[in-house]
Structure formats: structure tokens, C-alpha cells
Amino acid sequence: xxxxxxxxxxxxxxxxxxxxxxxxxxxxxxxxxxxxxxxxxxxxxxxxxxxxxxxxxxxxxxxxxxxxxxxxxxxxxxxxxxxxxxxxxxxxxxxxxxxxxxxxxxxxxxxxxxxxxxxxxxxxxxxxxxxxxxxxxxxxxxxxxxxxxxxxxxxxxxxxxxxxxxxxxxxxxxxxxxxxxxxxxxxxxxxxxxxxxxxxxxxxxxxxxxxxxxxxxxxxxxxxxxxxxxxxxxxxxxxxxxxxxxxxxxxxxxxxxxxxxxxxxxxxxxxxxxxxxxxxxxxxxxxxxxxxxxxxxxxxxxxxxxxxxxxxxxxxxxxxxxxxxxxxxxxxxxxxxxxxxxxxxxxxxxxxxxxxxxxxxxxxxxxxxxxxxxxxxxxxxxxxxxxxxxxxxxxxxxxxxxxxxxxxxxxxxxxxxxxxxxxxxxxxx
Numbered sequence: 001x002x003x004x005x006x007x008x009x010x011x012x013x014x015x016x017x018x019x020x021x022x023x024x025x026x027x028x029x030x031x032x033x034x035x036x037x038x039x040x041x042x043x044x045x046x047x048x049x050x051x052x053x054x055x056x057x058x059x060x061x062x063x064x065x066x067x068x069x070x071x072x073x074x075x076x077x078x079x080x081x082x083x084x085x086x087x088x089x090x091x092x093x094x095x096x097x098x099x100x101x102x103x104x105x106x107x108x109x110x111x112x113x114x115x116x117x118x119x120x121x122x123x124x125x126x127x128x129x130x131x132x133x134x135x136x137x138x139x140x141x142x143x144x145x146x147x148x149x150x151x152x153x154x155x156x157x158x159x160x161x162x163x164x165x166x167x168x169x170x171x172x173x174x175x176x177x178x179x180x181x182x183x184x185x186x187x188x189x190x191x192x193x194x195x196x197x198x199x200x201x202x203x204x205x206x207x208x209x210x211x212x213x214x215x216x217x218x219x220x221x222x223x224x225x226x227x228x229x230x231x232x233x234x235x236x237x238x239x240x241x242x243x244x245x246x247x248x249x250x251x252x253x254x255x256x257x258x259x260x261x262x263x264x265x266x267x268x269x270x271x272x273x274x275x276x277x278x279x280x281x282x283x284x285x286x287x288x289x290x291x292x293x294x295x296x297x298x299x300x301x302x303x304x305x306x307x308x309x310x311x312x313x314x315x316x317x318x319x320x321x322x323x324x325x326x327x328x329x330x331x332x333x334x335x336x337x338x339x340x341x342x343x344x345x346x347x348x349x350x351x352x353x354x355x356x357x358x359x360x361x362x363x364x365x366x367x368x369x370x371x372x373x374x375x376x377x378x379x380x381x382x383x384x385x386x387x388x389x390x391x392x393x394x395x396x397x398x399x400x401x402x403x404x405x406x407x408x409x410x411x412x413x414x415x416x417x418x419x420x421x422x423x424x425x426x427x428x429x
Contacts, residue, residue, distance in 0.1 A: 079180075284309055289305070
């Protein structure tokens with residue numbers, strides 16, 4: 001009977017057996033030992049201490065599906081280790097070391113040389129992985145957990161990709177791919193929440209510090225001021241003046257005595273009484289244009305903006321307004337203002353806006369859209385992840401316009417969707 005029971009039991013797939021092997025090891029062996037195991041099993045391709053696992057890898061690497069499936073299998077193996085290490089602060093430093101193993105493979109021209117056909121095949125697949133989207137996501141994850149995002153502003157020759165850790169709102173699109181395992185997605189979302197929370201705390205502390213410093217400087221000398229209050233580091237890449245302007249704009253009174261949240265709520269209340277989709281589009285245009293510099297708007301932009309809104313789903317103009325129409329209008333507007341897609345990464349409108357009205361007011365315009373339709377916030381984040389990925393390898397000094405934009409968006413999101421309450425600044429002259 002026992003033999004029959006074993007026959008009825010479904011065979012575990014080779015990949016699952018490999019995953020179970022690593023899950024068992026990650027609970028009992030040190031990160032240093034596991035990194036050496038990964039090197040031996042995947043990179044050297046010979047000498048692994050568990051022969052049955054070596055045979056599994058050989059079988060996977062020489063299968064007909066290897067070219068299509070190997071990247072996902074190796075990615076999952078690495079994430080089994082990374083996800084476990086991320087839960088223990090003392091092990092987190094091992095993540096960059098693990099990922100760096102495959103950088104060496106990527107840059108080696110002699111790496112594929114090996115005696116056996118199966119080992120050559122494995123090495124070819126590993127080199128393929130080192131140039132894959134999955135590996136790019138791993139490298140970005142390292143930038144986040146390794147703290148490289150806090151490099152000094154002077155590091156202008158470093159690639160933009162090193163700043164990914166500064167922008168939690170990009171994580172879901174820049175660190176997670178379609179083939180990412182559920183565990184990896186959860187890890188990234190957890191890191192995102194922690195980084196966002198820390199940024200909001202740091203931003204609140206810094207703004208409070210600068211306000212108090214300004215108040216004390218009227219009464220005390222600079223040296224006494226420093227002794228009374230402990231200096232706090234600016235958590236942004238904006239200058240003090242740029243940060244002050246951004247916070248005042250996004251957290252304080254933006255138009256007259258109204259904040260952007262007030263304006264959005266007034267618009268939402270008004271829209272609930274709107275009879276048709278056409279009326280909504282006309283009202284949306286009127287809601288947005290006060291953010292645009294009047295002279296610039298009159299030259300060409302306002303007409304373009306109106307045309308974009310007007311031409312969104314014109315066949316539905318006479319319909320009663322509904323959620324679908326609002327979401328579609330706002331998402332199409334973000335395409336127009338930022339960037340359409342990965343395949344069409346043109347962003348001339350954004351560049352022109354930034355050149356003419358500056359990053360604070362461009363982000364204010366986008367913020368107004370997202371505040372009236374919060375469902376498109378992830379869509380806006382996706383637009384900027386497309387731009388970030390597009391300029392990933394550009395040095396800081398060549399994409400200062402994008403860094404300034406991302407920094408201002410960070411402030412806008414934190415003050416309007418996060419826990420950073422800086423509304424008190426509007427009362428400070």
C-alpha cells in the first residue's frame with residue numbers, strides 16, 4: 001500500500017525541489033556560506049557539496065525550456081535568500097554581496113569557458129541572466145537597501161540609477177517586474193513603506209529645525225544658535241531655498257487662501273453635480289489652468305491642454321459622468337503631460353513645462369490631477385518610473401532637471417498623501 005501511495009503522489013518539479021533546498025539552507029546556514037554555495041552551484045557549475053542538487057541544475061539548464069525559464073528560476077532562488085535576510089538587520093548587508101556575484105559574470109569575457117557541455121550551457125544561461133530585467137531589478141534593490149541613495153550631492157558623475165532609494169514611489173515599478181515572485185513583491189512593498197515613513201519623519205524634522213533656527217537667529221548669534229539646537233540634515237537634494245518654496249507650495253496656501261487639497265475637494269464636490277462628461281472636461285480645464293504661468297499658457301500651452309482634454313472620449317460627451325470617464329480622462333492627461341509609455345518615451349511637453357514654469361508648478365499641476373482622482377496616483381508613479389528607467393545610466397549632472405522633478409514630487413506626495421504635516425509652515429513668513 002505504501003508503494004501505491006508513493007506512486008499516486010505527484011512528483012515535485014525540479015524547480016520546486018531546488019527552492020525547497022534553498023529554503024531549508026537559508027534557515028540554518030550563514031549568509032557567507034550561502035553566497036559561496038550560490039557561486040559554486042550557479043557560477044562555477046562544479047563542486048557543489050550536494051550532488052543531487054548539481055544534477056537538478058544540470059537538468060534544468062539543458063532542458064528545452066531553459067532559455068525561456070532559467071532567468072525566472074535563478075531570480076526566485078536569489079529572492080529566497082534575499083527575502084529571508086531582509087527580515088534580519090544583521091544579514092541585510094549580505095544582499096549586495098550576493099547580487100554582485102553576477103556583476104563579475106556580466107563583465108567577464110572568459111566566463112563561459114568550461115569542459116563539459118552542460119557546464120558551458122549553465123554559464124551561458126547565467127550570463128544571459130546578468131543582462132536581464134530581473135537582474136536589473138535586483139541591482140536597484142541593492143541601491144535601496146545599501147543606502148547609496150544618501151551619497152553627497154557632489155557625486156555628479158554617478159549614474160541616476162544610484163538614486164533609486166530616494167524615491168519610494170518608484171519602487172513598485174522599478175524593482176518589481178511581471179515575473180517577480182509574490183514574496184519579492186511583498187519585500188519591496190515593505191521596504192517602500194519603511195523608506196517612505198522614514199523620509200516623512202526626516203522631512204518633518206528638518207523643516208521644523210529650519211523654522212526654529214530662523215526664529216532663534218533673530219535673538220541669538222550663529223554660534224549660540226548651534227549650541228541650542230542640534231543640526232538636522234536636509235533629506236532632499238534640493239537647496240534650502242528650493243525646499244522651502246516646495247513645502248510652502250504643496251503644504252500651504254497655493255491659490256488664494258486654499259491649499260491644493262482644498263481646491264481638489266471643492267472640484268470633487270462641484271463635479272458631483274455635473275450633468276455631462278463634456279461639462280466635467282470644461283470644468284477640469286478651468287481647475288487646472290490657474291497653476292500655469294499666464295504668459296506661457298496664452299502662447300500655446302493652454303490651447304494644447306484644452307485640446308487634449310476635449311479629445312478624450314468625445315463619443316461619451318453627452319453621458320452622465322462616472323468613475324471610468326474620470327479615471328480615463330486623468331490617465332490620458334498624465335500621458336500627455338509626462339510620458340506616454342515605455343515604447344513611446346517622448347516627453348517634450350514635460351521638458352517644455354519644466355523650462356517655462358519650473359518643477360514646483362509642474363508638480364503642482366500633476367498633484368491637482370491626482371488629488372481629484374486618487375486612482376491615477378500609481379499611474380503617475382509609473383510615468384516617472386518610465387523616465388527614471390529611460391535615464392537610468394545618465395550621470396547626475398546631465399539629468400539635473402529630472403532629479404529636481406523627482407525631489408519635488410517626493411515633497412508633494414509626502415505632504416499630501418503621507419503623514420508629513422507641514423501646514424504650520426504657511427504661517428511662517
